[in-house]
Amino acid sequence: MADHLPLEFAQLVAIEAIAQAARAHQPPPLPPPLHLLPSIYRPDCAANDRVRLWFGPNPPPSSFLTRDPLFAYLRELGANNSLAVQTNYGSALRKYHLFCDLFSVEEHRRLPSSFAILQSSSLRTIGTIGTDTVLKYLSAVSTWHVVQGFPRPLLPQQLEEVKFTLKGLARIMPTRKRPPRPPMTINNLRAIKLQLDLTSQFDSAVWAILLCGFFGMMRLGELTTKKKDSFVEEEGLRRRDYEIGRDREGTGYGILRLRRAKTLAVGGGTQDVFITQQEDLCPMQAVNHLQQLVGGVDVDVPLFSWSKDGVVRPVTRSSFLKRVNGILIAAGINITFGHSLRIGGATFYLSEGRPVELVRIAGRWKSLAFELYIRAFELSVEPLETSSEVPSARLG
The missing domain is CATH 1.10.443.10 (Intergrase catalytic core)
Structure with missing residues (x-):
């Protein structure tokens, strides 16, 4: 149930609990980096393990003729050995979930994801990192879907649309040093x-x-x-x-x-x-x-x-x-x-x-x-x- 509460509501509940500390005018001297909201679907683990250990509330579609655990074991073994640089996948997944936290995307909409969510997350990074890096992030999220037993979230024509948009924006917008700020609500x-x-x-x-x-x-x-x-x-x-x-x-x-x-x-x-x-x-x-x-x-x-x-x-x-x-x-x-x-x-x-x-x-x-x-x-x-x-x- 907690995973489906609106982000702003959770923030409101949290901030009421720290009334006395906040009124004391003693904030930390420097703001910390962005942190993911706690979730049972994202256990604390090394970056190179996130693509395997992070999951979602939706069960993947069945992909075997029988429920023999041998098939599931062989599939997981093959998927794990097919991964290239797993640390990069983990970094990309963290950025994806940070975006989802900031825009209150519920857990059940993150895996499997959608064209709207993935294109929105891509556009939010343009000007902060290169187009090639954005596409690598999308590829990592796509790989995460496959490892978790889901189809790739973007159809070929949808990926081409994202590439086309990013290419045009990259020509007219210089790279920023920092990403756009999340909006106040x-x-x-x-x-x-x-x-x-x-x-x-x-x-x-x-x-x-x-x-x-x-x-x-x-x-x-x-x-x-x-x-x-x-x-x-x-x-x-x-x-x-x-x-x-x-x-x-x-x-x-x-x-x-x-x-x-x-x-x-x-x-x-x-x-x-x-x-x-x-x-x-x-x-x-x-x-x-x-x-x-x-x-x-x-x-x-x-x-x-x-x-x-x-x-x-x-x-x-x-x-x-x-x-x-x-x-x-x-x-x-x-x-x-x-x-x-x-x-x-x-x-x-x-x-x-x-x-x-x-x-x-x-x-x-x-x-x-x-x-x-x-x-x-x-x-x-x-x-x-x-x-x-x-x-x-x-x-x-």
């Missing part, structure tokens, strides 16, 4: 909120940044500063840069006027980001709550700020990451911030049925990176956020 946000002390100015500032970044699809550098004394130099968001308006129906919305952004030309004025009223996770309420806590009437102080010893300070990127990642790491959630917040908001809007082009424009994307995320999202068998517990969102 609504349930992740709710889990983080449980551990934040919203009577604290700093935690309230962190919460406002999370919601504005998620629903506004903003870059973390647009919401935080590199150093506590570089706010003016970086032209960070001030209180005067936040305005509230109402649409024709009388519904309130907020405008964040960026003076400095990645897609804003030098001397090009400002760039507006719209945030709208949500239900239980409302960025406008979070900003209003923060301003009431910090107090004061100076409109030139940082919008996302907190005071210490009577001095109003901006939230730095490092302090924000330390606080949020401390909660996530303690809960064993395989997310570290970068574009996780930004792409999480985009993924949420897409799962709500918002037009792809509208999401791209609202998120101010101009590069191929957005198309890669969208392609992987569309090929997922089930979207990340499709349950009725997700609140209906307004986009701009």
